[in-house]
Amino acid sequence: MIFVKYRWLRPSLFLASLIISVFFLVASSSILEYSITILLSLILSYNFILELWIGMAFISPGNKKKMFTETGWSSSYHNLSTQIHAKSHFDEIKRPLVIIIHGWRSGAISMQSRAETYIKMGMHVIIFEMPGHGASEPVAKWTAGHAAVTFHEFFESLEPQFNMDLVSKIFLHGHSMGGFVLLKFNNLATSNIQYDKICGYILESPLTCYSFIFEETIKQLFIPRFLVNHYWKRLRSHFNTVNPKLTSVEDITEVDIPFWGSINNDLLLIQAEQDDVLGRRHYDRLVNVQSDLKENHFTFDEHLVPSLTHAQSRKNIDRDAIIEDWVKERIHSDSLTSA
Structure with a gap:
């Protein structure tokens, strides 16, 4: 997978591609062009939604705590x-x-x-x-x-x-x-x-x-049950890519x-x-x-x-x-x- 290390880059690229695809869909002049762009738009929409959920799942630690400076430390x-x-x-x-x-x-x-x-x-x-x-x-x-x-x-x-x-x-x-x-x-x-x-x-x-956190994430992001397995596979791919020094995770039980x-x-x-x-x-x-x-x-x-x-x-x-x-x-x- 490419551009995995950047949280919002992949969803942004899929969104940009989807917008371009919709533009070509509107401009289609034949049934063949229309069918191809419809199919392409659906594929891009699917991937954009998955990548958006992935980006939302990889929460940033946010504002950093202040450092203490007591004597002896x-x-x-x-x-x-x-x-x-x-x-x-x-x-x-x-x-x-x-x-x-x-x-x-x-x-x-x-x-x-x-x-x-x-x-x-x-x-x-x-x-x-x-x-x-x-x-x-x-x-x-x-x-x-x-x-x-x-x-x-x-x-x-x-x-x-x-x-x-x-x-x-x-x-x-x-x-x-x-x-x-x-x-x-x-x-x-x-x-x-x-x-x-x-x-x-x-x-x-x-x-x-982690499976307990995964369950909560599914509820918070309103991920439909029929897409949970697809979401997990994509999430797993991201995790394995950004953690090359760990044994690859295949099943969610491996993060429990x-x-x-x-x-x-x-x-x-x-x-x-x-x-x-x-x-x-x-x-x-x-x-x-x-x-x-x-x-x-x-x-x-x-x-x-x-x-x-x-x-x-x-x-x-x-x-x-x-x-x-x-x-x-x-x-x-x-x-x-x-x-």
Whole structure:
């Protein structure tokens, strides 16, 4: 497919072609010309509508969040598939590290309070800003697949960007879309000294199944049922084209857990009990998937938190207490003294 990387270019080209086709239709002087232009106009109309829906489905992250500049924090830029911005808080003591990935249309500033909780526990912190978010480079077509690939590249390039000799263990914390990215990342992970340091994932109200989002998109765009399969095939083609570093997706189940990813490590799942953004079914699906895993030497702890909401929860005492207790159990003899 050509011009796939640009969100509105393909629908614009089909619309322009359709307008020209209609002009020739009006000017047709014979039955043959009329029949050909009618057929061409129908084909162009069909493709224009599909591409318009596709363009509307690839929502842009929109307005970026402001950057915070508190003392002790550093900014760094990483030239990966997309240029990525990260905020980091390190000192010269060997400590556990947590890498935090924010949610959709969020940024490092939204994770600052969570990060401060980890710092008070005596941990190094990195906040990864996804493509198109915060100070990271904008992307014409945003996908979670691209975000996962970029985070994978980021993780593999931690050394020498950061002094990893000062890192004893690594925890990964993903909120909402950040959780979906970490689920895929865990499937992409290979084996080296940095991966071997990973000793736990914290997923907070994570998105786990794209098919649920797909169902909502169909309703929002008023896509007729008889065109859903056609729409999915076109959407799949766009996704595969803009994500050449991922295995091609064929069926929609492949963008749901467990095919999209699962966690083969210690996992803490924290869920807003009243999730007004994603609801409970993403959580329920992940509970079922993780409970079925046979790697019994890994722990799986789940918590429904009544006081927690999906958004607007930069500060939450109950969530922070759960995380602190869970992490403390796993860092053993590492320093818990405030950084």
